[in-house]
Amino acid sequence: MSYARVRCVGLVGVTGHVLQVEADLAPGLPTVAITGLPDTALHEARDRVRAAVVNSGRAWPNRRITINLLPATLPKHGSSFDLAIAVAVLGSAGELPLARLDQVVLLGELGLDGTVRPVRGALPMVAAAARAGHHQVVVPLDNATEAGMIPSIKVHAVRSLRQLATFLTDGIPLPEPPPATPVDPTPTLDLADIAGQSLGRRALEIAAAGGHHLALLGPPGAGKTMLAERLPSVLPELPDDAAMEVTSLHSIAGLMPSGGRLIRRPPFQAPHHTATVSALVGGGSGLARPGAVSLAHRGVLLLDEAPEFDRRALDALRQPLEHGRVRLARSRGTAEYPARVQLVLAANPCPCAKPAGDISCDCTPLARRRYLGRLSGPLLDRVDIQVTVRPVRAAELMQVSSGGEASTVVAVRVAAARAAALERWSSLGQRSNAELPGPVLRRPPWCLPGPDIRELRARLDRGSLSARGFDRVLRLAWTIADLDGRQRPDAEDVREAIGLRTGEAL
Structure with a gap:
């Protein structure tokens, strides 16, 4: 026999595709050719696989070897094809019987000594295999717990190519994946640590309840960063589908947490202000990798000292914020990643940033405009909510008993508001008020009475609000009503929403 075929999975973005790995042996000079749009890592697999096969006690065929990855039109990248290539070559040479691998998917990178090393993206790869109707998968031991998150597929864990070969020739069963180890929940920061800042706390609660973007302006030390860092502590846990998306993204990025469990807490990303466009939205050579905006999917993306970020990097966020996805086109193909985040911008009002705020500012009006003009x-x-936080007073800072509500208390109200929004909008396929298309709120049965939105309409006509801002105020008003337990917003809710949107809230 000079031909063999096994199955593997390739990733394009966060989407997995089941592929066939073919190997054919032909007379001629001993060479190895890999076809099917492989990247550099796959071209290098020739040397890795040859060394792994020889060091595992198997004979490498001294013939012309052609390895083809189907479908040939799909770009392939990474080292997760190594194990499948090795088995296909040994199968085509008659070294290994492949009957036991019918409808089985193989994943793994090979070391030169034949060990099977973990790969990135094992979770979405195994999920793709399950969707394609496969019921068994062979993965590296270090990926086995992660792969075991998919309940509909049987996972076999291998430590080495030699162990897999023994299974194929002698039928010695491969070990089951180790059980998931309990993971202590990561301690979260608490809103009770915040001194004063009633407006900032109110804005944070509304942002959490509706999934709204938030901008916090104010002098250094006022508590902007502390507020932003505590936003995840009041957000509800992720449902199953969202948890799978988030965990898959972290698997692709090589950031899977230990313990082999789905990521249930909303993720939090706070890149440094020197972050590049690629670091924020994704990029890299070949097929683009996910950036901070995708790693924060269904969670919080904090840009602290926002005016210090490169303006091109900030403006690159506009499309992901609008559509909840980032599409990255590169020479080797296009990758699309989910990016439904809550953006939090924290900024000083001017370059001098005096702790006392505006009353002691040394900056000229032109310098202040230029500084915030970077946004x-x-x-x-x-950004739905834009508020200014004031300097903390000594009495607020020193009186421990004056601390506000704890995150657990606020989280209960946030969860109730989100549940009300989900029940109302689930028929439209939306989870939260912030995701709702604007036209829905401007048409029956969800449009508000004319007297309740009179001021809002006037601001739109004067040009102090854009059409986008008009819709975002309506979304905020619905969130405020949900927090207060009312079925529909009233004029007072709209007025508060206008103040939060325009920075006029007191």
Whole structure:
């Protein structure tokens, strides 16, 4: 026999595709050719696989070897094909019987000594195999617990190519994946640590309840970063589908937490202000990798000292914020990653940033405008809540008993508001008020009475609000009503929403 075929999985973005790995032996000079749009890592697999086969006690065929990855039109990248290539070559040479691998998917990178090493993206790969109707998968031992998150597929864990070969020739069963180890929940920061800042706390609660973007302006030390870092502590746990998306993204990025469990807590990303466009939205050579905005999917993306970020990097966030996805086109193909985040911008009002705030500012009006002007109008127009936090007073800071509500208390109200929004909008396929299309709120049965939105309409006509801002105020008003347990917003809710949107809230 000079031909063999096994199955593997390739990733394009976060989407897995079941592929066939073919090996054919032909007379001629001993060479190895890999076809089917392989990247550099796959071209290098020739040497890795040859060394792994020889060091596992198997004979490498001294013939012309052609390895084809089907479908040939799909770009392939990474080292997760190594194990499948080795088995296909040995099968085509008659070294291994492949009957036991019918409808089985193989994943794994090979070391030169034949060990099977873990790969990135094992979770979405195994999920793709399950969707394609496969019921068994062979993965590296270090990926076995992660792969075991997919309940509909049987996972076999291998430590080495030699162990897999023994299974194929002698029928010695492969071990089951180790059980998931309990993981202590990561301690979360608590809103009770915040001194004063009633407006900031109110804005944070509304942002959490509706999934709204938030901008916090104010002098250094006022508590902007502390507030932003505590937003995840009041967000509800992720449902199954969202947890699978988030965990898959972290698997692709090589950031899977230990313990082999789905990520249930909303993720939190806070890149440094020197982060590049690629670091924020994704990039890299070949097929683009996920950036911070995708790693924060269904969680919080904090840009602290936002005016210090490169303006091109900030403006690159506009499309992901609007559509909840980031599409990255590169020479080797296009990758798409989910990016439904809550953006939090924290910024000082001016370059001098005196702790006392505006009363002691040394900056000229032009310098202040230039500083905040680094945050473009189109970006800020996508931020629902924009508030200014005031310096903390000594009495608020020193009186421990004056601390506000704890995160656990606020989280109960946030969960109730989110449940009300989900029940109302689930028929439209939406989870939260922030995701709702604007036209829905401007048409029956969800449009508000004319007297309740009179001021809002006037601001739109004067040009102080854009059409996008008009819709975002309506979404905020619905969130405020949900927090207060009312069926529909009233004029007072709309007025508060306008103040939060325009920075006029007191």
